Amino acid sequence: MKPQISELINSAKQLGDFSDAEKQEIFLTIKEAKARGLLRKQPDDRCLNKYINLANYLLRTQSAEEFTSALNQNLECLYVYVALVGLNCITTTA
Template identity: 70%
Template sequence: MKAQSQTKQIAKLIESAKQQFGDFSEVQKQEIFLCIKEAKARGLLRKQPRDRCLSEYVNAANYLLRIHSTEEFGRALTQSLDYIYVYVALVSTNSITAYQ
């Protein structure tokens, strides 16, 4: 039941972001997911500051992890579609809990 509620919240968030920013290609969505999945497997997902040696997606993921329990988190998700898809990848890899 909780997973279904989270899925609906994420779907609404994505739809809202698509209206604001436009849509990504399926290839780009997969690239973000695979990048986050690989970063998790390598232990690169941490609440650390930006690192110029990491990809933009991993830096975005670490930023979201760092601010997850703050008021800034909701605002960050409205910055760009990248952040939305990074967030979805984090939730789907069990790296972060769904935003309420």
């Protein structure tokens, strides 16, 4: 079961917080990647930005157990996930 956005926000608050500029950079990067067709269930590509690679990892593992584990361990993954949900790339139960 995918975590709800409210759960992710609470988790992010416990782990720390990025500056608004960093959160905006993540969102804009994922938005641009979607527009360019770079979001796919593909393995890491060293030519892509780290946020795009994280997004592709989440897309690839969204139905696997490691998906939730990644969200709980990595603050960047939380914000990438929120961007993916916000851009309708991943559906959520929220």
